[in-house]
Amino acid sequence: MEKRIAHRNLLARRALVIGAAILIVAGIVFAVVKEEPPAYADELGCAATAPLKQGSVPGGWYDDVVAAAKSSGLPAPILAAQLDQESRWDPQAVSHAGAQGLAQFRPDTWDEYGAGDPFDPQDAIKAQGNFMAHLIESVTSLATQSGEHPVVLALAAYNAGPTAVAKYGGVPPFAETEHYVKVIPQMANSTYAEGCD
Numbered sequence: 723m724e725k726r727i728a729h730r731n732l733l734a735r736r737a738l739v740i741g742a743a744i745l746i747v748a749g750i751v752f753a754v755v756k757e758e759p760p761a762y763a764d765e766l767g768c769a770a771t772a773p774l775k776q777g778s779v780p781g782g783w784y785d786d787v788v789a790a791a792k793s794s795g796l797p798a799p800i801l802a803a804q805l806d807q808e809s810r811w812d813p814q815a816v817s818h819a820g821a822q823g824l825a826q827f828r829p830d831t832w833d834e835y836g837a838g839d840p841f842d843p844q845d846a847i848k849a850q851g852n853f854m855a856h857l858i859e860s861v862t863s864l865a866t867q868s869g870e871h872p873v874v875l876a877l878a879a880y881n882a883g884p885t886a887v888a889k890y891g892g893v894p895p896f897a898e899t900e901h902y903v904k905v906i907p908q909m910a911n912s913t914y915a916e917g918c919d
Contacts (some may be wrong), residue, residue: 766800766873768918769910774798778914780811786844790851795858797810799915802875803906804880805850806913825850853880860884868892877903 734906758877779787779802787805788789791798808826809815820827823840835853838845854876860882861875868875879887880901893903 726794728917741836766797766907767911768798768913769907770797770802770873771795772797772799772915772918774802775914775916778833781813781843783843783847790847790854792850792851794851794854796851796854796873796876797910797915799910799918800906801850801854802914803910805847805879806909807902807906813841813846819875825853827853847879858886864888864891874903874907877906 734739736815744889774784774788774791775835776784776785787802788798790796794801796804805811805824805914808821809824812822813824815824815826817826819828821897822832824843825840827836827840827846829840831853832840832849835856836845836849840846840849855911857876857879858872861879862872865872868891874893875887878893878899881902882896886894886896886899893899913919
């Protein structure tokens with residue numbers, strides 16, 4: 723009888739040691755495998771709440787950017803940086819893909835969200851606000867699921883298309899889009915946001 727009890731105790735101790743070892747190994751594997759979120763996923767930096775810096779927007783379009791930001795729900799410094807990234811503030815810009823004007827709208831997107839002339843800066847900035855409002859609304863539930871900022875996802879959708887963002891469940895793994903969603907918050911903080919530089 724004592725042998726059986728001793729044997730059970732031995733088996734119980736071995737089971738505890740093996741169980742502890744499994745937990746330790748699982749913890750190590752989880753720590754190694756767990757991916758760090760992308761740097762852009764959780765922060766827009768100071769630009770998320772800072773006002774647009776006076777004198778930072780060329781062409782007398784400061785008020786237009788502020789109005790478009792209000793209508794879109796996008797921070798004004800982010801919208802200004804996006805316009806800078808799209809066209810370098812050139813109202814006559816045309817891309818190799820046929821995107822036009824300050825906000826680089828393709829004709830089909832312009833027909834849906836723009837009014838007037840895509841080469842007119844005021845029309846383009848207003849349309850930018852309209853389109854970004856639509857994109858932010860369309861990515862809100864995905865942002866909740868993925869943990870990525872809705873503005874980051876809206877920027878990704880602007881660059882790569884909403885379908886690509888939905889397909890990948892977040893920022894698509896395209897070098898251009900990954901760069902786009904990183905450089906705009908950086909530029910917003912360094913150039914367009916009041917008190918962030």
